[in-house]
Amino acid sequence: MTTERIASVPRVDPSTTSGEREALEQWLDFHRATLAGKCEGLDDAQLRTPSAPPSDLTLLGLVRHMAEVENGWFRNVLAGEKAGRVYSTEEDRDRDLRITEEDSYAEAYATWQAQIAHARTVAAGRGLDDLATGSHHSGRPFNLRWIYLHMIEEYARHNGHADLLRERIDGATGD
Template identity: 80%
Template structure:
């Protein structure tokens, strides 16, 4: 029925952050919460649905958001925190937004696996550092960032894009929910 919405089915485990944890634990829990939220927004959809754009002229879509967040994880943790020279995953000089610009043949299976690998690598890189540790790499704007700032920025980045994901999911099949 038009105007009807359905509650989204969620199979991705998502733990609510503790209300009494210390700073680092809280930052890591909130980041993981938002990572899981994006995965939940993609559940139960096929690749064509995941490539469904929001509304013209934007071509923003759920698959593109997952690919974008894989790039963001790589950029902040590998490049800025660890100083790694890892190449971008999707973005190119010709199309710096190739992560968002999805085409037929781009799959969620590949994007999700890549995103999860970047998350795992990010966790490894952050595990041995203190929140005040400055990254070994330099951001393209020439600034240094400590791990605390990176965690806070990543939470903000996911929260903003999860808002986009809410709207995209509702447009695709009417599903709403956290």
């Protein structure tokens, strides 16, 4: 299978003097770009390379997972769109992380970027204290500030996984 190379999102260091909302958005974008950078220059076979057994975590799975997470928090919870899931199903909630030979980075990257673009759209014009209009399975209310902070945490945790996966694939290390 041939893989077209996807250009990564430019990564910009967050400002050290910005206001709260700008800082949250900059850090979230920084972490989004970090994950894209970890996948840069790899083909689909490499992106399907699992971490150390027994884990079957892959970079491709992480991209699909983050598309799922963006969809869940911004579309379903914040905007209340009832968009459903991107990859996962009721029967297989971890389908986003389960990679097959048919799954491609080009598709996953396009889906992930579309979810990010939609996240920016639904967050625009809302205040950090504004409550989500959708519901979460926990039944708890969430404001936009909490969602931004959670997304930064989610990306930061998974970018640590991506660091180790990339090093295993080709020895590349660094931010």
